[in-house]
Amino acid sequence: MKYNRKEFLKIAGKFVLIGGFAKILKANKLFAAVAGKPVNKEYDIKSNLWGYGIDISKCIGCGRCVDACKKENNVPKEPFFFRTWVERYGILENGEVKVDSPNGGLNGFTDKYKDEKLVKKYFVPKICNHCEHPPCVQVCPVGATYTTPDGVTLVDRKYCIGCRYCIQACPYGARYLHPKLHVADKCSLCYHRITKGLLPACVEVCPVKARIVGNLKDPNSEIKKFLNANDIQVLKPHLGTKPKIYYKGMDKEIF
Amino acid sequence: MKYSYKDYKHLLRLLAIFLLGVGVFLIARALFTPASFGEFGHYRGDSLRENMGFAAEYAGMAACKKCHEAVYTKKSKSKHKGLSCETCHGPALRHSLEPKKEKIVKPGSKDLCHLCHSINSVRRKDFPQVDFKKHNPGEDCLACHDSHDPL
Numbered sequence: 001m002k003y004n005r006k007e008f009l010k011i012a013g014k015f016v017l018i019g020g021f022a023k024i025l026k027a028n029k030l031f032a033a034v035a036g037k038p039v040n041k042e043y044d045i046k047s048n049l050w051g052y053g054i055d056i057s058k059c060i061g062c063g064r065c066v067d068a069c070k071k072e073n074n075v076p077k078e079p080f081f082f083r084t085w086v087e088r089y090g091i092l093e094n095g096e097v098k099v100d101s102p103n104g105g106l107n108g109f110t111d112k113y114k115d116e117k118l119v120k121k122y123f124v125p126k127i128c129n130h131c132e133h134p135p136c137v138q139v140c141p142v143g144a145t146y147t148t149p150d151g152v153t154l155v156d157r158k159y160c161i162g163c164r165y166c167i168q169a170c171p172y173g174a175r176y177l178h179p180k181l182h183v184a185d186k187c188s189l190c191y192h193r194i195t196k197g198l199l200p201a202c203v204e205v206c207p208v209k210a211r212i213v214g215n216l217k218d219p220n221s222e223i224k225k226f227l228n229a230n231d232i233q234v235l236k237p238h239l240g241t242k243p244k245i246y247y248k249g250m251d252k253e254i255f
Numbered sequence: 256m257k258y259s260y261k262d263y264k265h266l267l268r269l270l271a272i273f274l275l276g277v278g279v280f281l282i283a284r285a286l287f288t289p290a291s292f293g294e295f296g297h298y299r300g301d302s303l304r305e306n307m308g309f310a311a312e313y314a315g316m317a318a319c320k321k322c323h324e325a326v327y328t329k330k331s332k333s334k335h336k337g338l339s340c341e342t343c344h345g346p347a348l349r350h351s352l353e354p355k356k357e358k359i360v361k362p363g364s365k366d367l368c369h370l371c372h373s374i375n376s377v378r379r380k381d382f383p384q385v386d387f388k389k390h391n392p393g394e395d396c397l398a399c400h401d402s403h404d405p406l
Binding site for chain 1: 308311377
């Protein structure tokens, strides 16, 4: 035998260490080279922070946003898969709160409460709240969901194992398991659109401009003007998730 | 008391095994971690790019205006000025790229008008609403109303 055990271990150890360090150095160099660079030439990820406003007092419950979202993002047509949906609230004289969302509002709403006396009523559009502290990201066992530097919570479809933990964790019910892809799916604020200067599909089609999107880092953006001009509330603020979906005209009955 | 090599020989062996373990871990980590991992945060940077690269369906109103300027101008002076073309006509990105090949379907009034304008007690009062059961039932809305310039 050429080497005894001790000599072999010594040599092998050296190789392993040198190889390992070289690989780490290479990875670090790679990291340094790409960090801070924009993802595509026109879009600067660092100067953007996406925020989204919903004006409840404007929404008429036509459901065009739900329809557009499904068409834009290939959301299954079945009535329990939604990236966005519209809820109808009706508050009766005795204080009873009635909430429903037939097919997410996709086909509009029938005049269900025409014989009831409602003291308050409104349509409330809902989407992923793109939280600053997202519970879904925290619970994902494989790191397949994350918040981008520009403040959007996304899903890595290649890493997602479809365990549904995030769906359970989301306090807003914003996620579902895609029946064909078998991965968690949710509103991405149309990330493929906003990074190219287009509006999210729901914002594009809203006929009453009840949905507003914009860059929170830009003081002249639509969303900043919306936040400055109105009284704003977020959904379930007591949870500390710090949503970036801001509601105008939010009543205490809305949850 | 003086220690000889024989006394700490076993510890050196242990140290070698430990270092080997560290080495194996570092190499395994470098091999199995995707190159773009950690680029923006504790996730695959490529995933962000994949999300950016998804195909769009909606073109946005600016794309429609390029060819359909007349109807765009007409609409932008009407009560429907706030509406995007695609609110009624549906996704049109493919049509805007290949206008001759990809046609968009002309929407029928029966499918669309009532979604916004039917009477609904939950709908806000200041929004124009029509009782479709009393106001010329069965008629095509477009027979009297121009959707690009209503009323």
